[in-house]
Amino acid sequence: MAVEVLRDYSLAPEQVPLVASTRPTESERKAMRKRIGEELRRQKMVLVAHYYVDGELQELAEETGGCVADSLEMARFGRDHEAQKLIVAGVRFMGETAKILSPEKQVYMPTLAAECSLDLGCPPDAFEAFIGQHPDRTVVVYANTSARVKALSDWVVTSSCALEIVSALKARGERILWAPDKHLGRYIQAQTQADMLLWSGACVVHEEFKAAALADLRKVHPHAALLVHPESPAEVIAQADVVGSTSAIIKGARELPNETFIVATDRGIFHQLRRQNPNKQFIEAPTAGDGATCRSCAHCPWMAMNELQNLERLLLDDSIRGRNEVHVDPAIGQRAKLPLDRMLEFQR
Numbered sequence: 001m002a003v004e005v006l007r008d009y010s011l012a013p014e015q016v017p018l019v020a021s022t023r024p025t026e027s028e029r030k031a032m033r034k035r036i037g038e039e040l041r042r043q044k045m046v047l048v049a050h051y052y053v054d055g056e057l058q059e060l061a062e063e064t065g066g067c068v069a070d071s072l073e074m075a076r077f078g079r080d081h082e083a084q085k086l087i088v089a090g091v092r093f094m095g096e097t098a099k100i101l102s103p104e105k106q107v108y109m110p111t112l113a114a115e116c117s118l119d120l121g122c123p124p125d126a127f128e129a130f131i132g133q134h135p136d137r138t139v140v141v142y143a144n145t146s147a148r149v150k151a152l153s154d155w156v157v158t159s160s161c162a163l164e165i166v167s168a169l170k171a172r173g174e175r176i177l178w179a180p181d182k183h184l185g186r187y188i189q190a191q192t193q194a195d196m197l198l199w200s201g202a203c204v205v206h207e208e209f210k211a212a213a214l215a216d217l218r219k220v221h222p223h224a225a226l227l228v229h230p231e232s233p234a235e236v237i238a239q240a241d242v243v244g245s246t247s248a249i250i251k252g253a254r255e256l257p258n259e260t261f262i263v264a265t266d267r268g269i270f271h272q273l274r275r276q277n278p279n280k281q282f283i284e285a286p287t288a289g290d291g292a293t294c295r296s297c298a299h300c301p302w303m304a305m306n307e308l309q310n311l312e313r314l315l316l317d318d319s320i321r322g323r324n325e326v327h328v329d330p331a332i333g334q335r336a337k338l339p340l341d342r343m344l345e346f347q348r
């Protein structure tokens with residue numbers, strides 16, 4: 001059983017953007033929400049938002065017939081919806097995935113600057129060279145990668161389906177080359193005992209959760225259940241009552257009998273958790289403590305770039321829409337669609 005870890009592709013703190021933005025007043029936001037809703041309807045566009053973006057964007061997506069979901073469901077919704085114009089409020093790989101699955105549709109984002117540390121930590125040329133050194137392995141990549149990296153892979157997975165897909169590949173006797181998240185890779189390897197060679201990227205949000213501070217917090221809240229996203233370090237995952245995707249975390253909060261929950265994932269998810277469970281208490285898992293280098297502090301700086309302001313500008317200004325349309329090279333898109341379709345087919 002090989003678990004090999006390669007050079008570290010985690011981002012240094014200075015590579016993570018600091019996002020500072022002026023929040024409009026409540027009455028300005030109300031007026032913006034109204035205009036955005038009207039423009040979405042007038043332009044026959046549908047808004048597809050991730051659980052980590054601002055709560056008001058999540059509400060807008062729901063109110064206007066769009067969806068709020070994890071990356072797997074966002075991909076499926078965008079593909080299956082009749083609208084020919086999608087706005088993806090999330091990070092760039094999500095916009096690219098929507099375009100790859102529906103090349104005939106126009107896909108826009110409030111900002112194309114919304115990256116992801118996992119995507120940035122897996123440069124396609126270096127990854128292609130790595131694959132070339134291990135031609136006997138099945139290449140499984142997380143959805144948080146560029147179109148080019150997906151085009152190099154055999155399978156794309158999300159945290160909702162990674163365990164099941166890797167288990168199935170192991171049962172077929174396949175040895176796996178996994179990228180880019182090392183924490184999720186180690187978790188999947190430990191659960192499935194599959195032979196996995198791991199790329200060494202990390203999520204700047206989840207990597208910051210601190211196991212020792214978490215153990216201290218649990219002493220203060222001994223009856224709280226701990227919900228953890230598997231991009232977190234192994235010592236944090238080891239303490240969890242539920243480990244899983246954003247959808248699994250939301251389900252755990254809904255179904256477990258506990259009244260209090262400690263949650264180790266991006267704090268954007270608290271909007272749905274509190275809305276769906278008004279009588280339960282949700283506490284952020286700690287990112288401070290010894291060794292803290294946090295510049296994201298449980299909130300993805302790239303997800304935070306999605307705002308009412310840039311969504312409104314996108315809808316009102318043709319030139320911005322021209323600049324913020326997601327394009328994927330058709331040949332790369334065609335190749336990247338194969339492992340994405342495989343994942344969606346596996347999930348049916």
Ligand code: SF4
Binds near residue numbers: 205301302
């Ligand atoms: S939370 Fe982490 S994995 Fe998700 S988009 Fe941000 S950097 Fe990427």
